[in-house]
Structures are given as C-alpha cells and as structure tokens.
Amino acid sequence: MIKIAIDAMGGDYAPKEQVEGAVMAIKNIEDIELTLYGDEVEIRKYLTDETRITIVQSDGVISMGEKDPIAQIRGNRKSSMALALSSVRSGDNSAIVSSGATQALIAGAHILVGRLKQMKRTAIAPLIPRTDGGTTILLDAGGNLEIKPEFMVQQAYFAQVYSKEVLNVENPKLGLLNIGTEPGKGRQLDKEVFKLFTDNEKINFIGNIESKEILSPPCDILISDGFTANMVMKTIVGTAKGMGQMLKQELKQGFFGKLGMLLSARNLKRFKYRLNPEEIGGAMIYGLKGVVVKAQGSSTNVGFYNAIKVAAIIVRKDVLNKVKTILESDVL
Template sequence: MIKIAIDAMGGDYAPKEQVLGAMLAVKQINDIELTLYGNETEIKKYLTDNTRINIEHCENVIPMDEKNPIAAIRKNKDASMVRALQSVSDEINEAIVSSGATQALIAGAHIIVRRMEGFKRTAIAPVIPTVDHRKAILLDTGANLQIRPEHMLQQAYFATIYANKILDINNPRVGLINIGTEKSKGRDLDKEVYQLFSETNLFEFAGNIEPKTILEPDCDILISDGFTANIVMKTIEGTAKSMGKLLKENLMSSFFGKLAGLLAKKNLREFKKQLSAEEIGGAVIYGLKKPVIKAQGASKAYGFYNAIRQAANIVRKEVFKIVEDYIKEESGETFGQETE
C-alpha cells in the first residue's frame, strides 16, 4: 500500500472537501492508504466511510493568511500540516497532500522533509493546460525569486523526469520563458541559462518561449525564476477567469445569445473543465526527499482527489528516487559544487 498523509485542516473549505476527496480517492485507487491529520471531531462530521482511512487528531491549524510561516511551523508542532509533514520525514507516510497556506507548506517542507542531497534549490511546479489538450509544466512559480542558472538546470532535469513518468511525455522539451525567441534576448540570467541549457545533454532544449505562446508552447516544460513564472501563472489564471465572465456576459446580453449559450452548454462546460485547476490536482515541490503536493487552497473534493492521485503516481513511479540517484551518481559534477 502507498501511504499518504493528508493535511485535513488546510484549505478554504477544510475539512469537508479534504475528507470527501479522500473518500473518493480510496474508492478510485486500490493501492493507497490515507491518514487524515486534523481535528477528529470535525473530520468525523464528513467521514462516512473509513475504508483505508485513518485519523490522527491534531489540536492546531496553521491559518491560510499566516504572516510568518517559518515561525508558525517551528512553534505549532501539533498543527495538522506540521504533523503530516513530520510523518513523511519519519517515513510513516510516503507523501503528503495539503491545501494549506503555500508559504507555510514550502517552509515546512524545507524544515521537516528537507531537500534531497545535492539539490540546491527546490521549486514549486504546477501543471497548466495547453490549447492542444496537452499538459505543460510551469516552474518555478514562487519558491525562488532569485536563482542561479545551475539551479535551474537541476529543476529542469527534475521536470523532464516528472513529465516522462507522470505525464507520459516521451523526450520532454524544455523552454525558457523570455521576452523574445532570439538567444540574445533577456536579462543576464536568461542569457546564461540559454547558454547552459544549449550545452546540456540532460534534456532537449527548445530555446526561448515568448509569454504570448504560453498556452500553446513548442515545448513541454516552461521555466524561469520564481518571480517571472509566478506572474505568468497568475496572468493565466486571471485571464481565464475574466474571459469566462466576458463570454457569459455577451451570451446573456440578448435572446439569441442566450439561445446560443444553451445550445453550446456542453462545449462551454468542456471549455471550463479544460482550464480548471481541479483537473490537474496540485503543484509538486521539486527537490525534496519525499513528495509534497500543494493542492489549490480553494480545492473541492474532486480537485483534492486528483492531488491524491497525483501523489500516488509519483510514489508508484519513483520519480523522486530517480532524480536523487542521478544527482548522487553525478556527485555534483554536472550541476556544480558551488556553496549555498
């Protein structure tokens, strides 16, 4: 059995949606066992089937608007997120899924689960939809506002393993987000990364990718520093939401528009589904010793189930072990031995 820790109290709709998502997961996935960390009384309000589901009572919760995540992780040893992370560090569970505060989860992952040996900078990497119904990895979306080219090389390598093993993409291609396709474009960082990626044999480099092609990129992995990629991610989310509102307003503005909307109801539902984060599951934090999955804070049961499914696939296909073994084998020669 694949054992997964669930932070049942983290998220906008916790613990209801987390519990419902967990029950859906064990019904759909035969080889998992889940442990829900949180307030037992609250959890039991929604837990109608405890098949392969355990509860570990926790007194505290790290709030979604926590201003000092590092202090919160160190101080609240009995918080649901902290206990769930600790269970992974102690090898009681093999992965954790949480909808809790992003920065607290990243801080906790570093403090408790810790980075795999030789991995210099972790990265948070969601999967985004594309126009041609593929999926693309976007990294780093906020873990590192400043970063070195050799750190990005490690992250890109991790992403290619993930894309191959989890997204079933043969020979994943890596693209560098930039203001133009020419190799001379961008900041000094972008030019250095371009040169490094052009010379590596770890993956196929697709060159610079302009933001206007983010949803139809000529690659499978899109990479930049945490500041840039975070802006890209939030722009995609905001644009998709606004376009949906504009479309609805236009369709509802006239009788014929309403009729067209009624006739296209199925197509509109599929359009919404294609852009929904619920379909993806969560963002993986690359470079840790064990899988930590950050589900959307607003995840409902289906989205949380997909995050659990994602965690189980990562464990089942040994993604983290493959990367860790390679980095150990290289002994830092490929990725550099620079100090922190």
C-alpha cells in the same frame, strides 16, 4: 499500499473539501491508504466512509495568511500540516497532500522533510493546460523569487524525469520563458541560463519561449524564476476566470444569445473543464527527500482528489529515487 498523509485542516474550505476529496480518492484509487491529520470532531462531520482512512488528532492550524511561516511551523509542531510532514520524514507515509499556505508548506517541508543534497533549491511545478489538450510543466511557480542559473539546471533535470515518468512524455522538450525568442534576450539571469541549457547535452533545450505561447508552447516544460512563473500562473487562472464570465455575460444578452448558450451548453462545459486547474491536480514541490504535493488553497473536493491522485502516481512511479539516481550520476 501507498500511504499518503492528508493535511485536512489546510485550505480555504478545510476540512470539508479535503475530507470529501479523500473519500473520493479511496473509492477510485485501490492501492492507497490515507491518514487525515486534523481536528477529529470536524473531520468526522464530513467523513462518510472510513475504508482505508485513519484520523490523527492535531493541535492547531497553520493559517493561510501567516506572515512568518517558519516561526509558525517551528512553534506549532502539533499542527495538522507539521504532523503530516513529519510522518513523511519518519516513513509512516510516502507522500503528503496539502491545500495549506504555500510558503508555510515549503518552509515546513524544508524543516521537517528535508531537501535533497543534490538540489540547492526547491521548486513548485504546477501543470498548465494546452490548446492541444495536453499539459505543460511550469516551474518555478513561487518557490524561489531569486535563484542562481546553475540551480535552474538541477530543476530542469527534475522536471524532465517528472515529465517522462508521470506524464509519459518520451523525450520532453524544455523552453526558457523570456521576452523574445532570440538568444541574448532578457535579463542577465536569462542569458546565463540560456547558455547553460544550450551547452548541456543532457537537456533537450529548444530555446526561448515568449509568454504569448504559454497555452500552446512547442515545449513540454517551461522554466523561469519563481517571481516570473508565479505571475504567469496566476495570470492564466485569472484570465480564464474572467473570459468565462465575459462569455457568459454576452451569451445572456437577447434571445439569440440565450438560444446560443442553450445550444452550446455542452461545448461551454468542456471549455470550462479544460481551463479548470482543479482538473489537473496538485503541483509537486521538487527537490525534497519526500513527496510533497501542493493542492490549490481554494480546492474543492474534486481538486483535492486529483491532487491525491497525482501524489499516488508519483510514488507508484518511484519518481524520487529516479531523480536521485540522475542527480548523483548527472546523466539523463
């Protein structure tokens, strides 16, 4: 059985969506056991099935707007997030899924789970939808606002293993997010990273990728620093939401607009589904000694269920050990 820790109190709509998502996961994934960390009284309000589910009482919650996440984690080791993270370090669970505050989760993971010695920086790696129906790994989506070029090489190694094992891409292609496709474009960081990737035969690097190609890139992995990639990710989410609202407003105008909306209801539903980040699941935080998956802070039960599904796949495919082997031997 794959044992997964659930931070039941982290997130905008916790614990309702987290608990309901956990129940959905138990019903659909046969080889998992879940431990829910949080306020037992609150959790039981939404727990309709206790099959393969255990509750561990916690004391306190790491708030979503916490300004000093490191101090909060260090000062509240009995919070739901801290207890769940500690259970991965101790080996009681093989993974953790949390919708809690991103920086608190990263800080807590560093302190309580630990970073791989071969990885100098962690990275958040969400999947973004593609126009061809697939997904692209985007990193680093907020883990490091500033980073050294050589650290991005380590992240690229991790992403290639993840793409092969979890997304079943045979020979994943890597692209560098930049302001132009020509060599020599971008900041000093981009130029140095471009050279490192080009000279590295272990990385299937195809060059610079412009932001206009984000939803239809010729690569499987799109890499940049945390500041840039985080803005890209949030722009995609915001644009998709805004376009959906504008489309709905226009279709509601007049008789033919309403008729068109009625006739295209199924197509619009599929369009919304493809742009919904919750359908893709959570983002793994690369570079840790344990499997840590970050679900969206605003996750519904479906989004949280999909994040649990991602965590189970990562453990089942033994991604961490495969990455460790590659980093230690530096061979891809």
